[in-house]
Amino acid sequence: MKRHILFDFDGTLVDSRALLVKLYNEMAAEHRFRPIRDQDLALMRSLSISERVERLGVPVLQIPKLAMAARIRYQENIHTLRIVPGMKEVLARLSGLGLKSSILSSNSAGNIRLFLKNNKLDGAFREIISSKPLFGKHHSIRKVMKQWGATSSQMIYIGDELRDIEACKKLGVPIIAVTWGYDAIGLLRSGKPDYMASSPAELLKILLTLT
Template identity: 75%
Template sequence: MVKHILFDFDGTLVDSRALLVKLYNEMAAQYQFRMIRDQDLALLRSLTISERVNRLGVPVLQIPKLVVAGRQMYQDNIRTLHIVPGMKEVIAHISALGIRSSILSSNSEGNIRTFLKNNRMDGAFKEIISAKHLFGKHHSIRKVMKQWGTPPSRMIYVGDELRDIEACQKLGVPIIAVTWGYDSPRLLLSGKPDYLVNSPSDLVKTLLALT
């Protein structure tokens, strides 16, 4: 039985895709990368992160610098963001049942806390954990498991990207992949998640069956 739920942030809880495209295009104009057009979005959702980077012509060595700059730009625009419709009710439902939930994200803790405060969700999560590396979520998940003394079978991760699935599989942590985020359903299915849900109402039903 699952006793603790880890939620991803961008794409899973917050609808930030349009903002991230906007911020990327601002940096692309500055560094002369390929811009993202509206007609590119469906294709990009079907590609892995490394495939997207190659397609957009972004030098791998520049990614850490761009991530830091992007987080600051994100903070400057955070008031434009909204929670995914239905997810506030999901969090309220599981909180009312006494189920412990936290956020583990590649975004910064400061950005996440600001968003939660703006959306009156300050006390909705036990902890906010920032994964320090774009491709290193499994390190952060392992640290959380050790800190809490929680075995993989007692946790579940809710995320929207193939890299979330891969991180959880390295540790044997079950994962629910949501289809409304950054990666396409087909890409998510290629990673063989434990569960795939298409709406917040499906998500809450799946969570309740596991807790």
Template identity: 40%
Template structure:
């Protein structure tokens, strides 16, 4: 039986799309790359991170250098950040069961902790963060080692293909959620272990294991 359920943050627990687009467009003006238009959103959801960067004319190698600036601007909008409908209740229900909950994200730990405090969520045991968009498998591996867990003792919940790819690298089962940043077409070729189309389905999947 899994001992931990770990969640991605943006696009999985919280609806940060409008904030992210606003921040990206501010950076676009400063660093001279293509801003995101409303009509681009569905198209971008069907692209990989690399192809999104290509579409927006963003040099991939510059992402780590721009990450601190991105989250500094993002933090100013944290008051507008909201859980997706049903997520707050899901976390409370899972916390009432025999599961430890964690967040493993590429967002800022400070932002995540401030958001959880503002929303009175106190049953998240651990938060692991890395600004490396392509190194989540290393963060998951670090989480397993720190908690002396086998891969089979963790379930990860995420919304992007890179979440699924990272989990498969370390042998962790993954639940992909359909309400985040990646489209169903994008994710199908990565074959997540489970798919949830609404938060209550996460609880059903967990109970079935």
């Protein structure tokens, strides 16, 4: 039985892609990085994070500083964001079944709590966990498992990026990859997730078979 459900945030619970592209382009203009144009979006979704960084010409050493600045701008715009249609119903069903859900994200816990408050989702999650490393999400998942005293078979992760799949594979944690987020379906499939969901309704159906 899966007793612990971990949700990714951006792209999985909230449709923030347009906002993040907007914020990136603002910083790109300031730092003279290559901007993301509308016609670039499909290609960018098919690339890994390292490939995107290389294509955009962003120095790797500047990423932590840029990420911190992006979080501040994100908070200033968070009132414009809404939960992915259908996900509120998924969360309500899980809560009704007494299942424990938490969020693990590279976004800040403050941003996530503000979003949940704005969307009347206070109390929908047991815990909000901020994962700082851009390329090391498995370290954060392992830490959560240790804190909760949970084995990999008692966990399930829900995310929208290849890096989510790779992190879970390192730990043997089952993952459901959702296709409405940041990474393209082909990129997700290349990571061989345990399950894939193309809609919140399909996600719920998978979860009910696992929990």
